[in-house]
Amino acid sequence: MELLGMVTILLMVFISSLLLSAIWKSGTDKKGKLPPGPSPLPIIGNALQLRTYHLDHTLCKVAEIDQKRRDEGERYLRREDERMRISEKYGPVFTMHFGTEPVVVLYGYDAIREALVDHAEEFSGRGRIPLIDKLRHFALTTLRNFGMGKKSIEERIQEEAQYLLEELQNTKEKVQEEIDRVVGRSRRPCMADRGQMPYTDAVLHEIQRFISLAPLGLPHAVIKDTPFRKYVIPKGTTVFPVLTSVLHDSKEFPNPKEFDPQHFLNEDGTFRKSDYFIPFSAGKRVCLGEGLARMELFLFLTTILQNFKLRPLTDPKDISITSTVSNVTTVLQPYQLCVVPR
Template sequence: MDLVVVLVISLSCLLLLSLWRQRSGRGKLPPGPMPLPIIGNILQIDPKNISKSLTNLSKVYGPVFTLYLGMRPTVVLHGYEAVKEALIDHGEVFSGRGSFPVPDRVSKGLGVILTTGSRWREMRRFSLMTLRNFGMGKRSIEDRIQEEARCLVEELRKTKFQEEIHYVIGRHRSPCMQDKSSMPYTEAVLHEIQRYIDLVPTSVPHAVNCDTKFRNYFIPKGTSIITSLTSVLHDSKEFPNPEKFDPGHFLDKSGKFKKSDYFMPFSTGKRVCAGEGLARMELFLFLTTILQNFHLKSVVDPKVLDTTPVATGFVSVPPAYQICFFPV
């Protein structure tokens, strides 16, 4: 019986401590839903579609709000203006990295993605230098990607997309990065693919490096920051009918490619993906090489295909398809 009393008293103290810690910080942080003791707001987040949950909460609490994932507060930034203001205008302050207990234990605090502070700066400089130097020697990185693309074509062995490829590149040489500036529709398609699939809806959490005042809210040093990239990539003011795949989102009235500040599939600011340049090169060379050599056809009527990306927690991936490759 005494053991039961001790357990009840201990649990009560733990609950009171949890309530006190949450209430003591809520007045300074951005508004948000009332958290439950210990578990916080976890029950209000759909683990299968975190991005949708954040969108629904932003409709109630605005573009900057606080969630408790357990007993620790996390500030959520929703929409282009809030994300830009934090990651670009105040990039240094928001360049920290949130805590990841399991990955941190595995990586032992190393790696350009999860590190923070001076160690992150050193690793990022080293990573960027390595990527720039990766192509030095007898063959550049572009040559290597071209070779991989040709190998992929051999293993797999008309759209407007293909018409532009055949007009600019032809059929007797491999695509190269110099071609991209003459291929606005291809560039628009590649951008729209990345915008539409929204691969990493909430990016990797950031953290503030010092106590900071943001939009009249006080955010203590070390507070985790979640940025909703979905809210930027699917902003209807910038991209009409954002749930529809439309390369026209990146074309002006004369058919020329137009950049958009809302295009953030690799995040933005000081913690933007270090491999963004390499990834864009691979996407361009692989896709143009494939479509230079093949017509693609679905095994079923394209009208019945559901192209809606499947949200699986922190990652959003396209559904599985079967497709036929016909030599051009």
């Protein structure tokens, strides 16, 4: 019994010192003035507020709640006098704790652009994420090999596109009409066609906007103590730019949760460019494969739809387009479709 009592006391002392050291560590590890955020618990940080399978939605929610609080704060300020600046709590730049590690979250176009473009150098570090160096090396080697080979990237992809079939969203007859009109059936689509195919271009942009493939981009880190808005983000702090918050901004895209190619079309049917289209992120660490990826998407889609009709096996309304986030990418539910020669 005595032994049991001793063990319990030791255990309590051990847990208390762990808690104390965690609190001390989170408070003293980094100097600076981090943006505000929900209060973290010792050791687990904000784990209770974070749903790791849909981190982007969780972070959007935190920002939305915050917006609500700010609005309430503004009303409060108007009603009462300027006693309390509730609007200074949270905001488009806030801090969440992943365990004891503070992570600065950038939410919305203005904050992300200001950080990644206007302060490109300071925010050019890479937050800790395994495999990134290997990914970078792989991409650079692949791009170099493409460039050094006899054939251009475009030709290589055109060839690949002949053989590869990808699961796609429902076929849009309008895309096929545009392909038939601009490319015809006798030759392969090429990049020069894109300028004359605004609808297809809009569909491709909308697919990327809608699915938001890399909802949080990849984590950045500030390379030195960085004054940003009212804060000073300490060197080495991880920064998440929530790309979904820009791609699903309702001021820029009126129906952000709907798949609607009109988001990228002007009234006269010409292609509408948007600065909010940032699935590849922005600034110094922008995706190295952007050009290649855009080329692949255009050539794959047009080559497939030039030659095939895609028929779902069930009513398209029954196909789930809800997604989850696995590691850093959005994953859609698998579904079956039938590929029929045209």
